[in-house]
Amino acid sequence: MAAKDTTPxxxxTIYDLAALAGTSASAVSAVLNGSWKKRRISQKLADRIMRIAEEQGYSVNIQASLLRRERSNIIGMIVPKYDNRYFGAIAEQFEARARRLGLFPVITCTQRDPDLELEAARELVAYRIDCLVSTGATDPDHISALCAAAGVRTINLDLPGSKAPSIISDNYSGALDLTRHILDRCEKDLGDKRPLLFVGGRATDHNTGARIRGFRDAHAERGIPVSEEFILACGYAAEKAERALAALDMPLPRGMFVNSTITLEGVVRWLNQNRPPSKHPLRYGCFDWDPFAVLLPGNIGMVQQDVTHLLDKVFEELETPSGAGEPILVPCILRTL
Amino acid sequence: MAAKDTTPxxxxTIYDLAALAGTSASAVSAVLNGSWKKRRISQKLADRIMRIAEEQGYSVNIQASLLRRERSNIIGMIVPKYDNRYFGAIAEQFEARARRLGLFPVITCTQRDPDLELEAARELVAYRIDCLVSTGATDPDHISALCAAAGVRTINLDLPGSKAPSIISDNYSGALDLTRHILDRCEKDLGDKRPLLFVGGRATDHNTGARIRGFRDAHAERGIPVSEEFILACGYAAEKAERALAALDMPLPRGMFVNSTITLEGVVRWLNQNRPPSKHPLRYGCFDWDPFAVLLPGNIGMVQQDVTHLLDKVFEELETPSGAGEPILVPCILRTL
DNA sequence: CAAGCTTGCGCAATCGATGTAGCATGATTG
DNA sequence: CAATCATGCTACATCGATTGCGCAAGCTTG
Structure with missing residues (x-):
């Protein structure tokens, strides 16, 4: 209890190491950041500095280092949620790949909240990130504008924008395939030829829009008219799906197209409480994949978005910028069950 | 195409703003970081600076700011995976709460890889984080040591260590409750009184150890002996569980205790391929919760870890440090089905 | 009206790492 | 042996924000 915690x-720092090694801070810096060969530091001095640095458990002050350097090598990502396999996989793979490239990934989860998205982007910009990947952002163009003002590149993932290159799944084709499959199975298994119910998503968001088009076109191919009441774009949250189903003003169709796994949670919960499958056999498919949802009775197909391929494109764009333009579409994988 | 991108x-910077406002950089800095009242800057000047900063879309250079300041207000977290609801919820809630406290959360996913854990910790230390929360770390003490050397506090979450305060679920009680429940149901539903099969986890990790103790004690209460072969601590990954089940050298028990949702994926996959439930009715429970797994036939209980409560404790510890000691146990919630 | 406050603000050092420019020393060449 | 060159290293300005210190002008007070 001599001095009470007098150890801030x-x-x-490199100056401490320099003193210990009897050399200069420049030499220490050069050795530690690897530029020492170009700077004609002898192997001997390099070794000594390295040894002392390790003994002292030295760790660079990135803040100081970045302040001086041109690029930060920090790459930011915003992501809506971590409550499903799709975004989880995106986050994991993004991190792993960034790290492999020697970049420092910083991911922020924005809860599908437009204000939080902007706030998070602003914060990341303050950290002088080199590039921001906006995943599933509500208003990607707003974010791009904000970043552009600070000279920060953006890449849109999962939902497209007009001010930055966008990489998204081919939602239309995915939905078309899934809808066809559900229609087939409804007919084959249940002898039902009526239109499916589309549940979940926001009618204003690009992906839901594309999926609804695919959904409608698959019906059109078969000459099945789809009236408005069959489209329940009630938002993604599970509770919203439950409420929408409860408020449904018609007999529940035998087939359903569920627009996300989180929506599926609500759908399944509602069904279990209101339409025991024994009494009301159903066939449904879901846009997005989940290993347990795969096993649900009635689930006959899940569309898995190709995360690896999507991120391939993101990092291609990162390395050889192509600029904004038409979104790059990545095919989905239909997993029939 | 006049000058080819001559706009680096x-x-x-605050100097630019100072010039525009006809004042000094100190004044600008003070106004922008909120310390201007203490520095007796007039409201009038403050307003002018604010306006100009906004017009220019100014954003502080955090690197420069942090370099000068004492604390960074960055709080780091390492997390093993994003492929399940437990860690997903931890990440989401951690971020939200940190942000509410004015901290900047940086989460890194370490893929259950001990080397990556250390590497990530080292990197976060370089960013001068104020505190690191090691979630589910393989070797939390190693991380704590590394951080301590740099004067960085650590808090262990989910898996305990001896060198930092640890906040974990009460795995023993959770496992005891779950095992009792499965045993009850096996007897009631199937008339089976044999021991359950424990699948998943690493025998060396604290949580699996505690759960195995709970598992054994619940059997002991009923006088059911559990031989070694009933404990399959084969790792967490789904494939490992599948291989372990395939290699099982005895008839498959009627009841199972599955140690994580990711393990459950493997178990269910294997069962579906090898023991159609119709031919081999089972009762199993799982430590950890998943909304879809809840609906699986045969699943009769999931232990949900209380993420909110766990993080309450983490942030309590953050605000009023108590130091290393016995782990703080947070009760789990058994969701029977 | 001099001494002492208060108000409002600027100067300059500082944080730690980086990299340019330059200075010794020894080796090589003509 | 002088001129040239390569080698190995150091000094110092710099990045942008923060902050202790101090200065000037206006206001009180006796």
Missing amino acids: ARRT | ARRT
Whole structure:
């Protein structure tokens, strides 16, 4: 109890190491950041500095380093949620790949909240990120504008924008395939030829729009008219789906197209409480994949978005910028069950 | 095409703003970081600076700011995976709460890889984080040591360590409750009184150890002996569970205790391919919760870890440090089905 | 009206790492 | 042996924001 915690423990700096090694801070810096060969530092001095740095448990002050350097090598990503396999996989793979490229990934989860998205983007910009990947952003163009003003590139993932290159799934084709499959199975298994019910998503968001087009076109191919009441774009949240189903003003169709796994949670919950499958056999498919949802009775197909391929494109864009334009479409994988 | 991208677009600094406002950089800095009242800057000047900053879309250079300041207000977290609801919820809630406290959360996913855990910790330390929360870390003490050397506090979450305060679920009680429940149901539904099969996890990790103790004690209460072969601590990954089940050298028990949702994926996959439930009725429970797994036939209980409560404790510890000691146990919630 | 406050603000050092420019020293060449 | 060159290293300005210190002008007070 001599001095009461008089150790604010100033971290070792290159100056400390320089003193210990009897050399200059420049030499230490050069050795530690790898530029020492170009700077004609002898192997001997390099070794000594390295050894001392390790002994002292030295760790660069990135803040100081970045302040001086041109690029930060920090790459930011905003992501709506972590409550499903799709975004989870995006986050994991994004991190792994960024790291492989020597970049430092910083991912922020914005809860599908437009204000939070902007706030998070602003914060990341303050950290001088080199590039921001906006995943599933509500208003990607707003984010791009904000970043552009600070000279930060953006890439849109999952939902397209007009001010930055966008990489998204081919939602139309995915929905077309899934809808065809559900219609087939409804007819084959249940002898039902009526239109399916589309549940979940926001009618204003690009992906839901594309999926609804695919959904409608698959019906049109078969000459099945789809009236408005069959489209329940009630939002993504599980509770919203439950409420929408409860408020349904017609007999529940035998086939359903569920627009996301989180929506599926609500749908399944509602069905279990209101339409025991024994009494009301159903066939449904879901846009997005989940390993347990795959096993649900009645689930006959899940569209898995190709995360690896999507991120391939993101990192291609990162390395050789092509600029904004038509979204790059990545095919989905239909997993029939 | 006049000059080919001759705009490295140097970001606006406080000096630029000072020039525009006809004042000094100190004044600008004080106004923008809120310390201007203490520094007796007039309201009038403050307003002018604010206006100009907004017009210019100014954004502080956090690197420069942090370099000068004492604390960084960055709080780091490492997390093993994003492929399940538990860690997803931890990440989401951690971010939200950190943000509410004015901290900047940086989460890194370490893929259950001990080397990556250390590497990530080292990197976060370089960013001068104020505190690191190691979630489910393989070797939390190693991380704590590394951080301590740099004067960075650590808090262990989900898996305990001896060198930092640890906040974990009460795995023993959770496992005891779940095992009792499965045993009851096996007897009631199937008339089976044999021991359950424990599948998944690493025997060396604290949580699996505690759960196995709970598992054994619940059997002991009923006088059911559990031999070694009933404990399959084969790792967490789904494939490992499948292989372990395939290699099982005895008839498959009627009841199972599955140690995580990711393990459950493997178990269910294997069962579906090898023991159609119709021919081999089972009762199983799982430590960890998943909304779709809840609906699986045969699944009769899931233990949900209380993420909100766990994070309450983490942030309590953050605000009023108590130091290392016995892990703080947070009760789990058994969701019977 | 001099001494002492208060108000409002600017100067300059500082944080730690980086990289350019330059200075010794020894080796090589004509 | 002088001129040239390569080698190995150091000094110092710099990045942008923060902050202790101090200065000037206006206001009180006796």
